[in-house]
Amino acid sequence: MLPALYGHPFSSYTQKALIALYENGTPFEFRSLGPETPRHARDWLERWPLRKFPLLVDGDRNIVESSIIIEYLQLAHPGPVRLIPDDPMAALDVRFLDRYFDLHVMFWMQHAVNGALSGDPARREEGMAQAAERLELAYAWIDAQLATRTWAAGEDFTLADCAAAPSLFYADWTYPIAHAYPHLRAYRARLLARPSFARVVDEARPYRPLFPLGAPDRD
Numbered sequence: 001m002l003p004a005l006y007g008h009p010f011s012s013y014t015q016k017a018l019i020a021l022y023e024n025g026t027p028f029e030f031r032s033l034g035p036e037t038p039r040h041a042r043d044w045l046e047r048w049p050l051r052k053f054p055l056l057v058d059g060d061r062n063i064v065e066s067s068i069i070i071e072y073l074q075l076a077h078p079g080p081v082r083l084i085p086d087d088p089m090a091a092l093d094v095r096f097l098d099r100y101f102d103l104h105v106m107f108w109m110q111h112a113v114n115g116a117l118s119g120d121p122a123r124r125e126e127g128m129a130q131a132a133e134r135l136e137l138a139y140a141w142i143d144a145q146l147a148t149r150t151w152a153a154g155e156d157f158t159l160a161d162c163a164a165a166p167s168l169f170y171a172d173w174t175y176p177i178a179h180a181y182p183h184l185r186a187y188r189a190r191l192l193a194r195p196s197f198a199r200v201v202d203e204a205r206p207y208r209p210l211f212p213l214g215a216p217d218r219d
Contacts, residue, residue, distance in 0.1 A: 007054035010207035012166035022196035024079025097160035143181035
């Protein structure tokens with residue numbers, strides 16, 4: 001039986017796992033979660049009642065959290081693209097950057113989105129102001145790191161880039177990356193051109209009206 005991934009195409013963390021699967025051409029079944037698939041939702045909640053996705057089911061294993069899913073895939077379903085380096089110190093750098101994009105970019109983008117979803121204009125304004133402040137700091141730091149790198153951790157596409165792609169995609173919609181950060185802007189463009197992420201973006205395109213801050217007419 002093929003591994004099955006439960007999630008939604010427009011979900012940033014689902015996209016992170018999908019990038020890893022597409023990078024290595026790993027055969028799997030995608031079980032989209034939504035009103036039109038109640039059976040998938042029931043199965044997902046039985047396996048993971050914390051109501052978070054993605055969830056990867058592989059045989060009798062239920063694997064959650066996108067970073068752990070990608071680590072698991074490299075162990076159980078390895079492919080030609082090594083998303084976590086074999087060298088322990090290089091792997092540590094990749095794992096740090098994975099956390100950087102999740103905690104300092106994705107988190108603050110989602111903070112602004114949550115403010116908008118609240119329906120409270122004051123919470124929306126406050127959430128956006130906090131996100132802008134924190135994302136500005138995050139953009140400045142990573143722009144400097146990318147000055148001599150093709151991908152987040154160097155010349156190889158890794159777990160860190162799986163995290164960066166949806167983080168920067170939605171963060172730039174939320175608080176645009178300024179021209180003062182040319183390395184980061186160029187990196188985001190490279191991510192969009194990467195076939196694995198380009199596929200993810202195209203699959204999520206029909207759901208753009210769901211973005212509560214308003215999806216820009218680009219990307």
